[in-house]
Amino acid sequence: MRLIIAEKPSLARAIADALPGQPRRSDGAIEVGTTTVTWCLGHLLEQAPPDAYDPRYKQWRLDHLPIVPDPWQLMPRPKARGQLAVIRRLLKAASEVVHAGDPDREGQLLVQEVIEHLRWRGPVKRLLINDLNRPAVARALGRLEDNARYQALYRAAQTRARADWLYGINLTRAWTLTGRQAGHDGVLSVGRVQTPVLGLVVRRDLEIANFTPRPFHVLWADFSVAQGQVRAWWQPGEQHPLDDQGRLLARAPAAELAARLPDAEGRLSELDSRDKRQAPPLPYSLSALQVDAARRYKYSAKQVLDTCQALYERHTLITYPRSDCRYLPRAHHAPLADALPRLCQADATLAEWCSGADFTRRGRAFDDAKVGAHHALAPTGKIPDMARLSAVEANVFRLVVRNVLAQFHAHLETREIKACFEVLGERFTASGSELLVAGWKPLFTTRDETPPLPPLTRGEPARVSAAEVEDRETRPPEPFNDASLIKAMMNVARYVDDPDVKRTLRESDGLGTEATRAGIIETLLDRGYLVRAKAALHASRTGHALIASLPDPATRPERTALWEQRLSRISESDDNEQAFLGALLGDLRSLLSAADAGRMRQALGSAQGVEAAPPRRGTARKQSARGKKRTTQRRRAGKPSGGKP
Structure with missing residues (x-):
């Protein structure tokens, strides 16, 4: 019997439908002729907790750190035991196994770790599917490869999982215990991904709190032309006090010019017209x-x-x-x-x-x-x-x-027009957009983002009919919300300065993956590090204190980029996983040495941020004894979830 192990039930169904014969469903599998298709439910296995290696690790102590498993152990997830038993039973009757995980690093790990955990020693083929249409799946079934070709990819994924365990377990225990010494009651969870996400929010909150508004001034003038009126904006020269964005910082020059503008005669000195075609927005990730x-x-x-x-x-x-x-x-x-x-x-x-x-x-x-x-x-x-x-x-x-x-739908076609007026030796600019072909645009909005200008002719006279100075202030950045935080996680490269790190973060998935970003936000909310105020997301006092107490590199996304660089090399057999983990342990010892109760006490005392709401109903089991609750929280923190980081 040939056994195909898919990453998820939907993929298993697509494979079964593409096989010749009539599918027959059984418990946890689908039989089609001499082939049986079964599936994982995401990760069926997870990294064992520290006390699986040594019972003394049930008690959290600083002198135990760093905890380094040798050899590494996996254990079934509680809700996955039934499906794991199905795969175990089917493997005993199999003559050939086909690995049908997703064609990426985590997909390679997810199925192969089950095959190895269940001690299958026979041949393994690799089925690579990225299109669930029946013809595409049928073609893929005719192009099976030897799974041995993908061992480097497996080692890279396995290394990532072990590195996340080492990082999360050890730093969470260290900062929780340091927090207790400083008077904080509760787990302080640290992770390679969740902590930099929290760091993004904390730094945004501090930027808003420490923001000092600066006044600036704009001057507009309405120009009467042959076929209408155009509002244009003054472009002050470098002889005036400007900020780095070209905004005028002194009101007097604008007020003096505004007083001379009414009825002044000028002309349209420059006119630039360009036709633009814009393709439809892509389907969604x-x-x-x-x-x-x-x-x-x-x-x-x-x-x-x-x-x-x-x-x-x-x-x-x-x-x-x-x-x-x-x-x-x-x-x-x-x-x-x-x-x-x-x-x-x-x-x-x-x-x-x-x-x-x-x-x-x-x-x-x-x-x-x-x-x-x-x-x-x-x-x-x-x-x-x-x-x-x-x-x-x-x-x-x-x-x-x-x-x-x-x-x-057709491309959106517009004519973008930029006009420059000269009057009293000064330049005023205006822009407008003319819709030529609506194309896909009505599916997304019915309003014109830039109103059109009246018909204009280069060199035509223009008289100022009105002018006014508007006094404005610079504004702080907006607080993060779900949309902007997800976007920041996707495009986290913009928050780093090093060009090599920027490039790696652009090429990788940023912080988190499609499958985990929403969960990361919810985890930070559930743990009381983030607070949702209407649509905005703010860091709590505990979240601010945690970021302030950690070494700065642990709160920024650069580590993810550096890991991705080496993991990519491991997946291409250009680096060694033991060397990577050895370097991580050196980095980890340096971070652990920075755990300091005095710094933590100062961070807790000076933390800004908002008070976290009580834990959500259902997020933690109610327990009568405070000590029992504390123990449960520590055990949970000691077993970070698996899956894509």
């Missing part, structure tokens, strides 16, 4: 969808993720949602072109958006070369019963369909 849904509907990142899972699993209306890709396979073009007109008729909004589509058009989103382990979110083609969807589900479904539907 999960993070891009979370950003747009937060902006449009104020949905939290977790709310969007949970809604997508319901649309995928319960309603089967969209494809696999935890994707970091914004492109679709070319083979999806024809099925979508066929299905979209029918499914859009189920909803008035979708029907309106569909009316201008040209389903012979092939947008730039259909590009096999840019499809990775997963493709972009897309409708499955199933006709929705909108009455069975909640309001949130309906809104998120419309967004997913809209961005795919946009690929069948």
Whole structure:
């Protein structure tokens, strides 16, 4: 019997449907002829906790640190024991095993660690699938490879998991124990990803709190021309006091000029007109969808993720949602072109958006070369019963369909016009936009972002009919919300200065992955490090104190970039995992030596931030004894979740 082990049930179903024969479902598996397809449920295994290596580690002590497992151990996740037993039983009857994890580093780890944990010693083939369409899966089944080719990728993923364990377990214990010495009651959790995310919010909060507004001044003038009126803005020269963004810091020059402008005669000295074509926005990755849904509907990142899972699993209306890709396979073009007109008729909004589509058009989103382990979110083609969807589900479904539907609309075409007026020896500029072809734009907004200018002719006279100085102030940055924090995690390179680190962070997934970003935010909220105030996210006093007490490198994203550089080299057999872990231990010992009760006490005493809300109902088990609760929290902190970091 050939046994195929897929990463998730949806992939297992797609594989079974592409095999010749009639699928027959059994407990935890699907049989098709002489092939049985089973699946993992995400990670079935997790890193063992410290006390699995030595019972004395049940007690948290600074003199135990760093804890370094040797040899490393995995243990079943509590909710995964049943499926692990299914795979164990099927392996005993198998003559050949096929690894069908996602074609990426974590997918390689997820299935292979199960195969090795269950001590399979026979041959293993590798099945690489990034498109769940039946023809694509059938082609992949005809191109099985030897899994040995992907051992370097497995070692890189395994090294990442072990490094995260070493980093999280040891620093969490160190800072929790130091916090106790400084009078803090509770776990202070530290992680390679969650702590830099918290650091982003803390630094933004401090930037807002320490912001000093600076006044600046702008001068506008209304110019009467042959066919209308144009409002233009003064461009003061370098002889005036300007800030680094060219804003005028002194009011007097603007006021003096404004007094001389009314009825002054000038001319249109420069006129630049350029036609622009803009392709439709791409279909969504999960993070891009979370950003747009937060902006449009104020949905939290977790709310969007949970809604997508319901649309995928319960309603089967969209494809696999935890994707970091914004492109679709070319083979999806024809099925979508066929299905979209029918499914859009189920909803008035979708029907309106569909009316201008040209389903012979092939947008730039259909590009096999840019499809990775997963493709972009897309409708499955199933006709929705909108009455069975909640309001949130309906809104998120419309967004997913809209961005795919946009690929069948024409480019947006505009004429961008920039005008420069000269009067009294000074320059005033205006800009406008003329819509030539609406294309995909009506699917996203019905308003003009830049109003058009009246017809203009270079050199024509222009008389000033009115002018005024406006007094303004610089404004602090906005606090983070779900949308902007997810976007910051996606584009974290903008928050670092080192060019090599910037490049690595651009090439990697930033902080977290599509599957984990919402969970990271929720974890920080549940642990009381972040507080949600309406739509804004702020760090709590505890969050501020934790960041202030840690060495600065532990609170910034550079470490993720440096890890990614070496993990990439390990995955290409250009680096050694033992050397990486050895260097990490040296770094870890340096960080542990910085754990200081005095610094912690000072951080706790001077921490800004807001008070955290009480723990959410259901996030922690109520316990009568305070000591018992403390022990449970420590054990939880001692077992960081697995999966993609």
